[in-house]
Amino acid sequence: MLKANAFYAQSGGVTAVINASACGVIETARQYKGQMGTVFAGRNGILGALNEELIDTSKESVQSIAALRDTPSGAFGSCRYKLKSIQENPREYQRLIDVFKAHNIRFFFYNGGGDSQDTANKVSQLGRDLGYELQCIGIPKTVDNDLPFTDSCPGFGSVAKYVAVSTREAALDVASMCETSTKIFVLEVMGRHAGWIAAASALAQSRPNDAPHIILLPEVPFNQAHFLKKVASCVKRNGYCVIVASEGAQYADGSFLADAGSKDAFGHTQLGGVAPMLAALIKSELGYKYHWAVADYLQRAARHIASATDVEQAYALGKAAVELAIEGKTAVMPTIVRISDDPYRWKLGEVKLSRVANVERKMPKNYISKDGFGITAAARRYLAPLIHGEDYPPYEGGLPQYVRLKNQLVAKKLPVQW
Amino acid sequence: MLKANAFYAQSGGVTAVINASACGVIETARQYKGQMGTVFAGRNGILGALNEELIDTSKESVQSIAALRDTPSGAFGSCRYKLKSIQENPREYQRLIDVFKAHNIRFFFYNGGGDSQDTANKVSQLGRDLGYELQCIGIPKTVDNDLPFTDSCPGFGSVAKYVAVSTREAALDVASMCETSTKIFVLEVMGRHAGWIAAASALAQSRPNDAPHIILLPEVPFNQAHFLKKVASCVKRNGYCVIVASEGAQYADGSFLADAGSKDAFGHTQLGGVAPMLAALIKSELGYKYHWAVADYLQRAARHIASATDVEQAYALGKAAVELAIEGKTAVMPTIVRISDDPYRWKLGEVKLSRVANVERKMPKNYISKDGFGITAAARRYLAPLIHGEDYPPYEGGLPQYVRLKNQLVAKKLPVQW
Numbered sequence: 065m066l067k068a069n070a071f072y073a074q075s076g077g078v079t080a081v082i083n084a085s086a087c088g089v090i091e092t093a094r095q096y097k098g099q100m101g102t103v104f105a106g107r108n109g110i111l112g113a114l115n116e117e118l119i120d121t122s123k124e125s126v127q128s129i130a131a132l133r134d135t136p137s138g139a140f141g142s143c144r145y146k147l148k149s150i151q152e153n154p155r156e157y158q159r160l161i162d163v164f165k166a167h168n169i170r171f172f173f174y175n176g177g178g179d180s181q182d183t184a185n186k187v188s189q190l191g192r193d194l195g196y197e198l199q200c201i202g203i204p205k206t207v208d209n210d211l212p213f214t215d216s217c218p219g220f221g222s223v224a225k226y227v228a229v230s231t232r233e234a235a236l237d238v239a240s241m242c243e244t245s246t247k248i249f250v251l252e253v254m255g256r257h258a259g260w261i262a263a264a265s266a267l268a269q270s271r272p273n274d275a276p277h278i279i280l281l282p283e284v285p286f287n288q289a290h291f292l293k294k295v296a297s298c299v300k301r302n303g304y305c306v307i308v309a310s311e312g313a314q315y316a317d318g319s320f321l322a323d324a325g326s327k328d329a330f331g332h333t334q335l336g337g338v339a340p341m342l343a344a345l346i347k348s349e350l351g352y353k354y355h356w357a358v359a360d361y362l363q364r365a366a367r368h369i370a371s372a373t374d375v376e377q378a379y380a381l382g383k384a385a386v387e388l389a390i391e392g393k394t395a396v397m398p399t400i401v402r403i404s405d406d407p408y409r410w411k412l413g414e415v416k417l418s419r420v421a422n423v424e425r426k427m428p429k430n431y432i433s434k435d436g437f438g439i440t441a442a443a444r445r446y447l448a449p450l451i452h453g454e455d456y457p458p459y460e461g462g463l464p465q466y467v468r469l470k471n472q473l474v475a476k477k478l479p480v481q482w
Numbered sequence: 483m484l485k486a487n488a489f490y491a492q493s494g495g496v497t498a499v500i501n502a503s504a505c506g507v508i509e510t511a512r513q514y515k516g517q518m519g520t521v522f523a524g525r526n527g528i529l530g531a532l533n534e535e536l537i538d539t540s541k542e543s544v545q546s547i548a549a550l551r552d553t554p555s556g557a558f559g560s561c562r563y564k565l566k567s568i569q570e571n572p573r574e575y576q577r578l579i580d581v582f583k584a585h586n587i588r589f590f591f592y593n594g595g596g597d598s599q600d601t602a603n604k605v606s607q608l609g610r611d612l613g614y615e616l617q618c619i620g621i622p623k624t625v626d627n628d629l630p631f632t633d634s635c636p637g638f639g640s641v642a643k644y645v646a647v648s649t650r651e652a653a654l655d656v657a658s659m660c661e662t663s664t665k666i667f668v669l670e671v672m673g674r675h676a677g678w679i680a681a682a683s684a685l686a687q688s689r690p691n692d693a694p695h696i697i698l699l700p701e702v703p704f705n706q707a708h709f710l711k712k713v714a715s716c717v718k719r720n721g722y723c724v725i726v727a728s729e730g731a732q733y734a735d736g737s738f739l740a741d742a743g744s745k746d747a748f749g750h751t752q753l754g755g756v757a758p759m760l761a762a763l764i765k766s767e768l769g770y771k772y773h774w775a776v777a778d779y780l781q782r783a784a785r786h787i788a789s790a791t792d793v794e795q796a797y798a799l800g801k802a803a804v805e806l807a808i809e810g811k812t813a814v815m816p817t818i819v820r821i822s823d824d825p826y827r828w829k830l831g832e833v834k835l836s837r838v839a840n841v842e843r844k845m846p847k848n849y850i851s852k853d854g855f856g857i858t859a860a861a862r863r864y865l866a867p868l869i870h871g872e873d874y875p876p877y878e879g880g881l882p883q884y885v886r887l888k889n890q891l892v893a894k895k896l897p898v899q900w
């Protein structure tokens with residue numbers, strides 16, 4: 065019998081290290097040549113399977129695959145596309161089976177966040193429900209750090225490091241100018257429902273009264289009067305005030321401070337603009353001169369300042385996914401299990417996809433300071449090791465050298481219309 | 483006779499490398515102990531002289547001064563404060579003389595941009611107009627790169643590198659998602675009247691059709707119809723479009739695309755919000771899903787991704803300032819003189835302050851592409867070497883270690899009121 069091939073896809077928002085997971089998958093699969101055939105990557109995620117657009121990773125050199133570890137974004141393309149349930153859309157699942165069968169694919173690796181693990185879980189039911197045996201392994205990825213059962217999510221550590229470093233640097237800037245110029249700096253960061261990214265900015269602090277002075281988390285309802293009082297007292301004490309706000313900062317009724325109005329394919333509201341909104345509020349109520357920044361994609365693409373811990377874990381989880389498949393496992397996701405905070409030690413674990421799907425892990429209450437504007441010592445113990453270590457990409461001519469793959473598609477075997 | 487002391491001040495917006503110039507000044511002054519006494523740094527720039535708030539840098543250890551080279555922002559505080567002319571405000575100049583006399587200061591080093599070199603030039607006339615002999619040396623600094631007579635300005639190379647790296651990274655992100663999600667990414671960068679920073683984003687390109695696809699420079703009047711046509715054709719060709727816009731992007735009548743309405747101490751309009759304005763325009767006229775980022779202070783404080791060339795030149799100019807003073811020069815500013823583009827070679831030069839003051843160097847016409855949305859090969863040859871080399875700060879626990887000085891003030895000798 066022909067050796068079975070593997071399908072690997074990147075799903076949802078990309079990160080600085082999702083390609084490190086891809087690197088882990090492909091390099092490990094190449095080591096298990098006897099048990100696993102070619103890794104086909106989906107062009108634009110699961111759409112690549114539906115459209116029979118399969119990238120033949122065996123055409124990529126050892127050097128190119130190794131360079132994925134250093135390259136941000138999704139090298140094969142990602143997508144925001146959510147499969148319905150098998151009951152609701154059996155045609156889509158039948159198409160997956162047709163494509164997988166045509167290319168002898170019996171391993172399915174899906175690299176994504178909560179929505180994607182839900183998709184992976186549905187695909188894992190193909191065997192039971194539609195009689196096509198497929199080993200299905202999820203690989204965690206999300207800058208939001210909101211997947212359950214894994215101590216942390218690849219992508220988060222690097223965003224956390226970017227945000228902590230940027231906050232430390234911008235705060236020094238504001239501090240040196242505040243006597244005659246800008247007194248308020250607002251940095252808007254990602255995090256729709258969970259405040260992990262904004263919380264990580266607190267790692268910039270090394271002494272009392274260090275920035276950030278105020279962190280706005282989606283978990284804490286925004287109270288305008290409390291907020292303005294805190295801003296004024298910060299300026300009085302320090303001469304300036306640095307605020308880091310989650311894009312998902314919200315009022316008690318769940319409405320976002322800044323709602324851009326459009327929605328993505330998953331029905332999530334597209335956010336943006338909390339920082340200018342807060343800056344204008346402070347200006348109008350307190351009169352302080354302000355600056356604001358919105359990091360947006362810069363934060364999740366910032367491979368140049370990636371966390372070495374994050375890169376290492378992203379790779380390890382990709383590797384573990386292949387090893388779990390080789391062991392015969394299915395419908396599981398490898399996880400990071402923390403052994404100790406300091407010194408930081410971790411190992412790999414695993415969890416059933418059915419338990420992961422559609423569960424969102426927010427910041428626990430004991431991680432949020434009493435006044436709601438900061439984090440506790442417990443949160444700091446959790447967050448600190450995730451940004452440890454630098455893992456600089458190679459540079460040429462002053463710029464990081466990121467690999468671009470050939471991304472050669474396999475010849476189609478099926479009709480384009482289905 | 484007592485050895486004369488020196489006054490050093492940081493002025494205007496701070497940068498990732500202005501402290502490297504301070505390091506050059508102080509380390510070099512320490513080498514010329516026989517000819518130069520203590521370097522007193524102004525607390526918050528020239529205000530430190532007016533208020534007799536003089537920081538005694540001799541109290542700082544060799545290690546702390548050396549660490550200034552790695553530390554962004556203004557270690558002694560900077561200010562936005564413009565001296566009037568001697569004729570308009572003789573009291574202010576008399577106060578400077580009183581303070582300098584009280585502390586035996588006969589060397590004056592002023593580290594700043596165009597407005598600051600104008601101040602330095604006025605101070606250099608104290609001898610002629612008010613009979614107080616003072617050697618006055620300007621040290622160039624500005625992320626805007628708009629000082630004349632110097633090939634480049636310390637601070638610019640590091641912002642240029644930050645912007646080029648960030649554009650390359652964010653563009654990879656957009657490229658991997660564009661088929662089913664965001665098609666437009668707008669990055670807003672600094673540059674009020676000169677487009678140097680936005681232009682530097684073009685260094686992110688390494689192949690045809692690479693991002694950024696559109697650069698909006700203040701030098702090129704914004705034409706909405708041309709712009710939208712270009713955006714649509716980019717999306718058609720590449721599947722996505724990355725735009726880098728100067729905060730100073732403006733209409734033909736000189737009004738800014740986004741005018742926040744407030745003004746700084748120099749009477750400059752405080753800008754912000756070009757990126758969301760452009761994104762909303764594209765959404766409403768072309769319907770594309772967008773993301774936008776405003777880098778603001780993050781770009782000029784980003785010591786973590788500083789250009790090694792920039793750090794080296796910032797230090798060299800600080801050093802040269804002291805050496806010029808030792809040689810007996812006054813009313814001059816050391817400059818960078820380019821010898822060749824590739825391999826990049828440069829040397830130090832000097833220019834009279836009177837020629838520098840209040841001259842703004844915009845992008846020359848032959849640096850701007852025909853359609854106004856990009857740069858020419860000549861611009862690329864000019865810009866490329868300025869981002870060469872990485873100069874990483876030391877890290878601990880995942881965070882860059884930036885020095886904070888003791889900043890011990892000298893005892894006042896004069897009445898506080900003047």
